[in-house]
Amino acid sequence: MRRFLITAVPIILAVLCALATVPWLLGVPGTDNNYAKGWTIGFYALLAYLTVFIVLAILRVAAHLGWFRFPAHTADSLSWSAVLGFVIAQGLAWWLILGGN
Template sequence: MSRFLITAVPVLVAVLCALALVPWILGIPGTDNNYAKGWTIGFYAILAYLTAFIVLAVLRVASHLGWFRFPAHIADSLSWSAVLAFCIAQGLAWWLILGN
């Protein structure tokens, strides 16, 4: 059960990011205020997390298939680090968007 949670949470966050990408793009602000700064941070956080998740997923699959030596547990640890960084960036973005 714990092994499932270790791999499922980063996947769930990636799915939620993919679903939030289009509405986030549609909310492009036209002014330069805290809302716009929060939106920009959130947008780049979504893009960075999706990119990091895809790269780490490819590394994990390649290590399981034996294409090259890369420990899968390191990919899991890096995935959790990416989730943590994404949560911090999104927290800051929402803090700016909602007006401090």
């Protein structure tokens, strides 16, 4: 169960990010205010997390196929670091969107 959670949470988050990209694009701001800054940070966080997740998934598959040595636990650690960075960036983005200064 623990192993499932370690690998499933970053995958679920990546799917949610992919699904959130289109609605996020529909909220493009027309002015330069905190909402626009938060929107920009959130959009780049979505794209960055998806990119990092795809690169780590490719590295993990290549390691399982034996193309080079890359331990799976390193990919898990890096994916959880990406999750942490994404959560921090989205937290800042939502704080700005909802009216933070």
